[in-house]
Amino acid sequence: MNFCILIFCWKPPRVAEGTRPDGRGIIIIIIIIIIPDMRRSNFWCRSAHFQNGHSTGSRFYALPDMRRSDFLCRRRPISGAHTWAERHQKHGRRQELLFDLRDINPFGRPAETVRKYRGFLGKTGYLAAMQHRNILYFLIQGDVLPSPSDYKPSLLVLTANNWLLRLSASTGEVLEKVYLASHCKFRYLSWDVPQEVMVVKSAQQKLPAAARQVGIQRSVLFFLAVFRVLPLSFIGMLELDKKIFGNGMTDAMLSHNMLVVTHSAGLVRLYSFQAISEQFTECQVDLGQECSWNGKAGIVGKYPFGIPCNIKITDTPDLLFEVSSLENTFEIGGYPWHYIITPNKKKQKGIFHVCSLKDHTLAKNGIQDMECSSLEPDWISFHQDTSGRVLHVGPSLIKVLKLKESENNAEQQEITEDFVIEANRGDNVKNSVTVTAFGRVVKKRMTLLDDDPGQETFKIVDYEDELNLLSIVAVTQIGAYGAAHLDLHCNEYGTRLKSIPFAESWDVTYNHEVYFDRNVVVHIEEKPSRIFSCYVYHMTCSSSKEDEDVKKGKGERLFCEKMGKTFEVFL
Known part of the structure; x- marks a missing residue:
């Protein structure tokens, strides 16, 4: 535990001549504030000062930080006269709490009493604001995580031999490791509830060719293992059986606490995972516990025992929703x-x-x-x-x-x-000129495809939640090579704010992935024979002169021996 001591000295105003003093002297007030250790709990404070009894023209709001276990306060300029309810209804944001500092002291006088404001922020904590003597304090409180390593930014990795690893994002150190199972191969990681619940999915279960020739059939198609990530804990593992969900079942996934099952006829069916886990969980276990399962005993998450399949679906769950769609395309959302x-x-x-x-x-x-x-x-x-x-x-x-x-x-x-x-392009109609054997000139008008390589084409569109930006990758084929750039657009109005050119060429016949996270851009290129190239860009604040150099193309040309290419560098 840490603590700080605040000492306030107050001296009464001088009395006028000819009046009798009231005997008041200097008053000293000592306040001790105990602050929990930041490494052991997720408390976080911030203060906003008032000037002349008025706020400094800012609004503070709190929302979950997806990379940390606590809630953070962020500051944004006041835009318009929208109240929190209007903004909440307009943008549909959940788990957001907004304080308008002008509303706390509307009369423009120094506050004489302590006011507290609390708001519920989801399942893991609440926010409290306290005003005292023209200072507004924000205190955000949540659950204490059991291990100090839970507060480190980490990566979740699934290995080919069925190990689930949690690695430190800064050092690569293995913080936790969980052995999944030996009876199937796990291949896929996905979110059920983003940043809260994770799903590990197995490859499709197939029998050996010899067993299929004899006529043996296997009804279990997939296994799904569900984990909570803060802290890393085991919720349950279930098997998806054709005998339960139908012979036409082709795939399944978990999304926002819903079990989504797709069928070959185009059907998409939704079931409640919460109802399934409550009805069919045989025993509740957690990582590190001793467990006996199917005649074997061991520690959950340790080799060779792994994790048990503790959710046995013996009957068809209650169907929540069903729809038929071409190629099982299905999206759900909106308000x-x-x-x-x-x-x-x-x-x-x-x-x-x-x-x-x-x-x-x-x-x-x-x-x-x-x-x-x-x-x-x-x-x-x-x-x-x-x-x-x-x-x-x-x-x-x-x-x-x-x-x-x-x-x-x-x-x-x-x-x-x-x-x-x-996209920045011209007319889609191209005029072609040919000359016949008799010397006659023939003009033909050909309509280009919308994704013709010679025109700027959108390839990747993504959203960066922390910066509230749309990131768009646009590609234009110039000669034998393609040129690509990443455009950042305002998420509210669509205005293009910045364009970042890629130094490497872009071959439209290769597979590409681009990730934009705050100030880092990662471009992964997959070439034939499964050869991968990874390009990482780090954005920094530049001066106006550097921006002009980029626009005018004034940069230093450097040759990269490893890649065998020449790049233009702006320093």
Whole structure:
């Protein structure tokens, strides 16, 4: 435990001549504040000073920091006169608490009493604000994690031999290791609840060829192991059996506490994972505990015992939702809840329907068709910023759509455009000139594809939640090589704020992945024969002169011996 001592000295004002002093002297007030150790608990304080009885023109709000176990206070300038309720309704943000400093002291006088403000912030903590003598204190409290290593930024890694590792993001040190199982191969990591619950999925279970020739069939298709990440703890493992979910089952996943099962006929079925775990869990165990399972005894998470399959589904769970969609495409989100599908007909490919989850009614303007003429199809999904908006991405066009209440029907939602981002390109019509054997000139007009390599084409669209930016990778094929750049757009209005050119060339025939996280950009390129190249960019604040040099192309050309290429470097 740490503590600090605050000493306040107060001297009464001088009395006028000819009046009798009241005998008051200097008053000394000593306050001892005990502060928990930052390494052992997730308390965090911040103060905001007042000037002349008024706030400094700032709003403070709190939201979960996805990379830490506590909640942080962040400061943003006041934009407009929206109250917290209006902002909450407008953007649909959850677990957000906003204090307007002007509302705490509306009369412009120094506060004489201590005021406390508390707000619930999800399952793990609360925020408290206290004002005393023109200083506003924010105190954010949450659960204490059991191990000091739980507060370190970490990476979760799944190895080929079924080990789940938690590594330190800064040093690579192994903080925790869990052995999963020996009866199946685990291949995939995904989030059930982002930053809270993680799912480890096995490869599809197949029998050897000899067993299949004899006629032996295996009904179990997948295994799902579910973990809570803060701290790392075991929730349960379940097997997905065709005898329970139907012979047409092709895949399954967990998302936002829902078990999503897809079928070969295009059906998508949703079940409650919470109801399944409560009904079919045979025994509750945690990592490090001694356990006996199927005639074997060992420690959960240790080799060779692993983790038990403690959720045995013996009967078909209650069905929550069912819909038919082409190629099992299915998205759910929005406020109120809506889902996006493609009608289960081949001629409907590329056409998306936005429907209400409550009664399956189609939203007004809910049929979205970009009418793209391209090799790669357009795609649609709900925005990752939890605003309830919809992203519709094509080769040359990005539409950000929003749901709003229909003017004529209060129970129906309407799809409207929020903003549109267009690629920088000219006319899609190309004139070709040929000369016949008799010398006659023939002109032909050819319509280019929307994703023609010679035109700027959108390849990757992502969202950076901490900076509230849309990141868009645009590629243009110039000669034998392609040039790509990463554009950062305002998430609220779509304005392009910055463009970052990639130094390496971009071959459109290779597989590419781009990750943007705060000030780091990572580009992973997969070449033939599974040869991977990784390029890492770190963004720093530059002067206006450096920005002008970048715009004018004034940089130093350096040769990289390892890559065998020349790059232009701006220092």
